[in-house]
Amino acid sequence: MGKLDAAGAKEKLDDLLEHVGKLRQSISQVIVGHNEVVDGVITCMLAGSHVLLEGVPGLGKTMLMRTLSEAVDLPFSRIQFTPDLMPADIIGTTVVEETSTGGQRFEFKKGPIFAPLVLADEINRATPKTQSALLEAMQEHRVTVGGTTHELGQPYFVIATQNPLEMEGTYPLPEAQLDRFFFKLKVPFPSREQLHEIINRTTFASAPRAEKVLSAADVSRLSLTVRQVPVAEHVQDYVVRLLRATHPDLDGATEQVKRYVATGGSPRGAQAMLLAAKIRALMAGRIAASIDDVRAVAPAALRHRILLNFEGEAESITTDAVICELIEQLAEAAS
Numbered sequence: 001m002g003k004l005d006a007a008g009a010k011e012k013l014d015d016l017l018e019h020v021g022k023l024r025q026s027i028s029q030v031i032v033g034h035n036e037v038v039d040g041v042i043t044c045m046l047a048g049s050h051v052l053l054e055g056v057p058g059l060g061k062t063m064l065m066r067t068l069s070e071a072v073d074l075p076f077s078r079i080q081f082t083p084d085l086m087p088a089d090i091i092g093t094t095v096v097e098e099t100s101t102g103g104q105r106f107e108f109k110k111g112p113i114f115a116p117l118v119l120a121d122e123i124n125r126a127t128p129k130t131q132s133a134l135l136e137a138m139q140e141h142r143v144t145v146g147g148t149t150h151e152l153g154q155p156y157f158v159i160a161t162q163n164p165l166e167m168e169g170t171y172p173l174p175e176a177q178l179d180r181f182f183f184k185l186k187v188p189f190p191s192r193e194q195l196h197e198i199i200n201r202t203t204f205a206s207a208p209r210a211e212k213v214l215s216a217a218d219v220s221r222l223s224l225t226v227r228q229v230p231v232a233e234h235v236q237d238y239v240v241r242l243l244r245a246t247h248p249d250l251d252g253a254t255e256q257v258k259r260y261v262a263t264g265g266s267p268r269g270a271q272a273m274l275l276a277a278k279i280r281a282l283m284a285g286r287i288a289a290s291i292d293d294v295r296a297v298a299p300a301a302l303r304h305r306i307l308l309n310f311e312g313e314a315e316s317i318t319t320d321a322v323i324c325e326l327i328e329q330l331a332e333a334a335s
Contacts, residue, residue, distance in 0.1 A: 009287050012225045012228070013282060013285065013287055015221075015222070015225070016222050016225055016226075016282050016283075017282075017283070017285060019213070019214060019218055019222060020042060020046075020222075020283055022213040022214070023042060023071055023072070023213055023214055024038065024039075024042070025213075026067075026070075026071040026210045026211045026212075026213045027064070027067050027068065027071055027210060029208045029209070029210055029211070030063065030067040030070075030201075030207075030208050030209065030210050031060060031063065031064055031067055032060075032190065032194050032197045032198045032201065033190055033191065033194040033197075034060065034064070034187065034188075034190075036185075037053070037064070037185050037187055038064070039283065040183050040185045040300055041053075041064065041068065041159065041185070042283075043182075043183065043276055043279045043280070043283075043297075044157070044182045044183050045068075045072075045155070045157050045219065046219075046222055046223055046226050046279050047182055047223070047226065047272070047275045047276065047279060048154075048155065048156075048157075048223050049157075049181075049182030049272070049275075050138055050157060050158040050159070050160070050180060050181050050182055051158075051159050051160070051181060051182060051183045051184075051185060052123075052160045052161075052162060052173075052178070052181040052183070052184045052185070052304060053159065053160070053161045053162070053185050053187050054161075054162050054163075054164060054184060054185070054186050054187065055161075055163075055164075055186065055187030055188070056163065056164065056189075057163065059187045059188075059189065059190070060187070060198075061121075061161040061187055062078075062119065062121055062161060064159075065078075065117070065119040065159045065161075066119075067210045068117070068159070068210075069117050069119075070209060070210040070211075070212065071210040071211065071212060071213055071214065072117070072212070072213075072214045072215075072216075072219065073212050073214065073215045073216065074115075074116040074117050074155070074157075074216055074219075075115045075116055075117065076115060076116075076117045076118075076119070077112040077113070077114070077115030077117070077118050077119070078112070078118075078119040078121060079112050079113070079118065079119065079120050079121065080121050080122065081120060081121060081122050081123045081124075081125045081126035081130070081131075082122075082125055082126060083125060083126060083127060085126045085127075085130050086130060087129065087130055087132075087133035088111070089111065089130075090111050090112065090113050090130065090133050090134065091111045091113055091133055091137075091143050091145060092108060092109050092110045092111035092113070092114070092143075092145065093108075093109055093111075093145070094106050094107070094108050094109075094145060094146050095107055095108075095109055106146075108145060108146075108148070108150065110150070113134070113137050113143065113152070114150075114152060116153065116155055116156055116157065116216065117157050117159075118156075118157070118158045118159070119159050119160075119161070120134065120158055120159070120160035120161070121160075121161050122161060122162065122163060123160040123161065123162050123173065124162040124163060124170045124171050124172065124173055125163070125170060125171070126171070127171060128171055128172075128173075128174050131171070131173055131174060131177055132174055132176070132177060134158065134177060134180075135176060135177055135180065137152060137156075137158075138158055138177070138180040138181075139180055141153070141154065141156045154220065155216060155219045155220060155223070160181070175263075175307065178304045178305065179266050179268050179304075179305055180268075181304060182272050182275075182276070182301070183272070183276070183297075183300040183301060184300060184303050184304035185300055225282070226275065226278055226279055226282065227275075227278075229278040229281070229282065229287065229288070229289065230288065231274060231277075231278065231288070231289055232288065232289075234291070235274075235277070235289055235290060235291055235293075235294060236274060238291050238294055238330070239270050239273045239274050239277075239294055240270060241330060242273070242294070242298060242326060242327070242330060243264070243265050243267075243269050243270045243273070243302075244264075245257065245264075245326050245329070245330065246261065246264030246265045246269075246302065246305075246306050246322070246323075246326065247261075247263075247264030247265075248261050248262075248264070250264070252326075252329075252330075254322075254325055254326060254329050256317070256321075256322055256325050257322060257325075257326065259311065259312075260308055260309060260311055260312030260315065260317045260322065261306060261307070261308060261309065261312065261322060262307045262308060262309035262312075263306070263307040264305075264306060265302050265305035265306055266305055268305070269301055269302050269305045272297075272301035272302075273294050273297055273298055273301045273302070274289070274294070276293075276297035276300070276301055277289040277290075277293035277294045277296075277297055278293075280293045280296060280297055281293050295327050298323055298327060299320050299323050299324070302319070302323050303319045303320055303323065304319075306319045306322060306323070308322075
């Protein structure tokens with residue numbers, strides 16, 4: 001897979017802008033506002049990865065996933081996470097079936113995880129054991145049951161929603177699973193004008209529906225375009241420096257990081273920042289990502305990968321505040 005050349009760049013860029021524009025328009029027929037969240041979800045899909053949406057119940061997180069499944073021609077599966085949900089309820093299980101000759105055979109019955117679009121709703125209401133059942137599927141796009149590996153296919157996209165950890169009946173996601181999410185997006189409460197529009201759309205006889213505008217082939221083609229976009233060396237170096245600065249024991253760490261951070265971001269954080277910066281540039285009509293693109297996507301790519309220590313949690317420090325300070329420090333160092 002090579003990089004885009006000058007001749008093909010304009011054609012590929014126009015193709016991506018056309019399809020992303022149609023997808024945004026289709027989703028906006030149902031979802032009111034949340035433009036940044038919608039763009040973040042589209043970014044994760046084009047990156048071939050997964051997204052975690054956090055917000056209190058009733059903000060339209062589940063509706064956004066349903067709308068995306070209507071706008072993209074891919075089968076959709078929803079898993080409602082509850083405290084009594086077991087790993088086999090997600091992955092599937094091997095059962096004994098009778099054959100036509102009267103004998104018996106083992107047959108694997110696929111669980112709801114076997115769908116190109118998977119909504120893991122309220123994922124942090126299940127126990128960590130059940131949450132971790134998603135690990136192999138999210139990273140390797142396959143699951144192993146009874147020593148047999150089952151492929152999930154491409155594209156494969158998980159949107160997980162979670163309630164804030166302060167809410168009753170929630171469990172923190174394991175660090176290894178958090179790292180599998182490309183972005184963690186915070187879903188804000190709608191404005192006064194948006195609330196009026198939500199009421200107008202949902203309290204009458206006919207509810208709006210999204211129009212199908214993308215196929216599986218479109219998603220795969222656009223994802224390939226993203227990975228062909230070249231990145232300047234100084235932009236990639238900025239990503240590396242920013243990631244290293246999230247570690248309290250490495251060079252570039254601020255006093256805030258050294259005092260409040262237990263563990264910095266993993267290499268997946270650097271991959272997410274670079275890919276997301278490419279996608280942001282393309283969606284803005286530019287063929288090359290800039291440092292400003294990296295700065296814009298860094299909070300969503302790193303906020304769930306930085307773990308605070310006890311003092312940081314006690315002082316109510318947020319990972320977003322840590323990331324913003326790091327970005328400011330790197331900007332001062334460059335000036």
